[in-house]
Amino acid sequence: MISSEPSTPKNSGLIAPCGGNLVDLMVTNSDHAKVKDNIRTTLECSDRNACDIELLVIGGFSPERGFMHKADYEAVIAGHRTTSGYLFGLPIVMDTDREDIEIGNRVLLTYKGQEIAILNVEDKWEPDKVNEAKGCYGTTSLEHPAVRMIAIERKRFYLGGQVQGLELPKRIFPCKTPAQVRAELPAGEDVVAFQCRNPIHRAHYELFTRALHASNVSKGAVVLVHPTCGPTQQDDIPGAVRFQTYERLAAEVENTRIRWAYLPYAMHMAGPREALQHMIIRKNYGCTHFIIGRDMAGCKSSLTGDDFYGPYEAQNFARECAPELAMETVPSLNLVYTEEEGYVTAEHAEARGLHVKKLSGTQFRKMLRSGEEIPEWFAFKSVVDVLRAN
Numbered sequence: 001m002i003s004s005e006p007s008t009p010k011n012s013g014l015i016a017p018c019g020g021n022l023v024d025l026m027v028t029n030s031d032h033a034k035v036k037d038n039i040r041t042t043l044e045c046s047d048r049n050a051c052d053i054e055l056l057v058i059g060g061f062s063p064e065r066g067f068m069h070k071a072d073y074e075a076v077i078a079g080h081r082t083t084s085g086y087l088f089g090l091p092i093v094m095d096t097d098r099e100d101i102e103i104g105n106r107v108l109l110t111y112k113g114q115e116i117a118i119l120n121v122e123d124k125w126e127p128d129k130v131n132e133a134k135g136c137y138g139t140t141s142l143e144h145p146a147v148r149m150i151a152i153e154r155k156r157f158y159l160g161g162q163v164q165g166l167e168l169p170k171r172i173f174p175c176k177t178p179a180q181v182r183a184e185l186p187a188g189e190d191v192v193a194f195q196c197r198n199p200i201h202r203a204h205y206e207l208f209t210r211a212l213h214a215s216n217v218s219k220g221a222v223v224l225v226h227p228t229c230g231p232t233q234q235d236d237i238p239g240a241v242r243f244q245t246y247e248r249l250a251a252e253v254e255n256t257r258i259r260w261a262y263l264p265y266a267m268h269m270a271g272p273r274e275a276l277q278h279m280i281i282r283k284n285y286g287c288t289h290f291i292i293g294r295d296m297a298g299c300k301s302s303l304t305g306d307d308f309y310g311p312y313e314a315q316n317f318a319r320e321c322a323p324e325l326a327m328e329t330v331p332s333l334n335l336v337y338t339e340e341e342g343y344v345t346a347e348h349a350e351a352r353g354l355h356v357k358k359l360s361g362t363q364f365r366k367m368l369r370s371g372e373e374i375p376e377w378f379a380f381k382s383v384v385d386v387l388r389a390n
Contacts, residue, residue, distance in 0.1 A: 013187025015326060017284045018086060019063025022178055026057055026165040027118075035118055035164055036108065043096060043119070045111040046153070048266040050169045051230040052092050053109060053117050055264060055281065057165030058177040062284045066162035067094040069123040073158065077135035080276060080321075087321055089277030090136055090268055093127075094119060095155040107159075115166050123160035137270050137308070143301040144308055146268040172240050173229035173262035181224065181261050182286040190221035191259075192330060193287035195278050195296075197232045197267055199245040199387065200225070201379045203335050205253070206343045211291055211330045212257060224259045224287055225250075230266035241390045248382040261285070269299040271309035272317035279318055283325055292318050293332035337377045 017023075027035050045053065055061045063086060072082045073091040082088050094109075101107060103124055109117040133140045133147040142148045168175075185191050194208040208223050227246060229239055236242075243262070250260045265281065268274055274297035279290045296314040300307055319329050334346045338354035349356050359378045367374055374384045 014182055014185055014286045015191075015283060015288050017059065017062045017178070018280055018325070021062070022182075022284065023056075023059040023062040023065055024179070025059075025065060025117075025163055026168075032166060036115075036166075039106050039108050039118065041101060041105055042108045042110055043094075043098065043101070045109050045116070046095075047231050048149075048153075049094060049109070050111045050116065051264045051266045052094075053111075053163060053165070054168055054175070056092065056163050057117060057168065058179075060178055060263075060265075060281050060284055061092060062178075064088075064092060066122075067119065067158075067160045068092050069160035070125045070158070073127070073160070077132055080273060087276065087280060087324060089273040089275070089280065090270060091132070093154075094159040096157050096159060097155040098157070101157075101159065109163075111169050114169060116169055117166055118164040119159060120161045120164070121159050122162065124157055126156060127158050129154070136273055137268070139308055141301070141308075143303060144269070145299055146270055149268075169264070171229065171262075171264065173243050173264070175229065175264045176261045178285045181259070184259055185224075185286045186220060186222060188220075190218040190289055191287045192217060192221060192223045192289040192291060193278075193282040193285070194223055194225050194291050195263075195282075196225070196227045197236060197242075199237060199242055199379075199383050200249055201383065202377055203337070203343065205249075205380075206335055207293075207333055208291060209255070209257075210333060210335075211289070214289075214330050216328050217289060217330065221289075222257050222259055224261060224282070224285065226261050226263050226282065226285070228265045228267055229262045230264055232267045237387075238390075241386065244386045244390070245383045248386055249380055252380060252382045267297065269297055269308075271296070271298050272314045275314040275318040276321050279321065279325055279327055283327055287327070289328050289330050290318065290322075291330045291332055294334070296332075342377070 068091050075083045076088045076091045080089055103121055105121045107119045108115060109119055129150050130140055132150060137144050137146050192211050212221050212223055282290055292315045295311045298307055298309045322329050335343050336346045336349050336356045337343055338349050338356055340354050368387055
């Protein structure tokens with residue numbers, strides 16, 4: 001749902017947020033008692049709910065000001081666009097099994113002992129989850145983690161309505177708001193976003209630092225390394241450990257052209273739709289460019305090993321949507337490590353007959369467990385030390 005635009009001024013010299021202004025739904029401390037007056041219903045949030053609420057409150061989902069009504073939910077599923085015409089990758093919904101919650105209710109949303117927001121219930125419906133899965137993820141197979149999530153974890157009813165923020169969730173990852181990130185960005189320069197959900201290795205670092213030299217990026221550009229800190233795939237490294245690796249690496253490299261921040265976002269592994277969602281969010285954080293990796297936010301069937309999306313579906317879809325967002329994409333380079341020249345593109349290595357060194361993720365994990373020395377061309381020592389300690 002979209003209401004009237006807030007009066008928050010634009011950040012001078014930076015790309016405008018989606019809708020023109022950065023949404024801020026946080027209620028001042030002095031008004032907490034007033035907005036909570038006569039609320040009789042409390043609803044405990046899941047980890048995913050809490051991520052969505054935080055991004056709504058701080059403007060990460062600008063121009064959205066609450067959980068989507070049924071009409072917007074269906075419009076986003078059908079055509080990745082709200083009824084007001086804004087691009088949006090995936091619907092933002094609040095789920096519940098509570099039959100007693102009705103339209104017109106004001107509900108206190110809690111999360112792990114915190115009172116984080118109030119939801120003004122303006123719509124309630126039973127979703128067609130099969131249609132949601134097919135429209136958003138391109139499949140109804142429970143082998144897809146997000147299809148499994150909406151079928152098993154999400155509850156019977158969806159609620160739509162405006163949100164009022166009371167307190168941001170307390171997290172291991174200290175998540176800067178879009179306004180805070182924007183305040184640290186250089187005015188008039190490009191900002192390249194790098195999304196990840198795993199520890200950063202040498203190839204990643206080479207990738208996002210070389211993106212600063214892409215032909216469509218300004219000379220004084222910076223890169224925002226912006227890992228997600230919400231729920232991801234079950235076999236991903238735990239968030240607390242990932243956080244330590246990012247903090248240690250940031251201190252080790254001390255690169256003045258890198259900005260570091262964390263994103264309170266729950267991954268859907270939705271391929272093309274997720275790429276669009278990430279671009280929208282990063283635009284709100286002040287980014288002008290977005291690095292799109294091969295098979296970004298993709299996933300595989302655990303039975304067949306087949307990919308749910310083609311290797312370039314996310315790149316192609318993001319490239320189509322970028323002009324409307326006034327953003328540009330930076331394709332992910334296919335980098336390999338060679339004995340002769342270090343990291344180069346695979347095409348360069350093949351053309352010159354260079355000797356490519358490889359280390360698979362499976363081999364890397366085995367070497368971690370066995371205590372074998374990890375080559376520094378593959379992983380930063382600071383990152384390896386954290387992983388071994390945990």
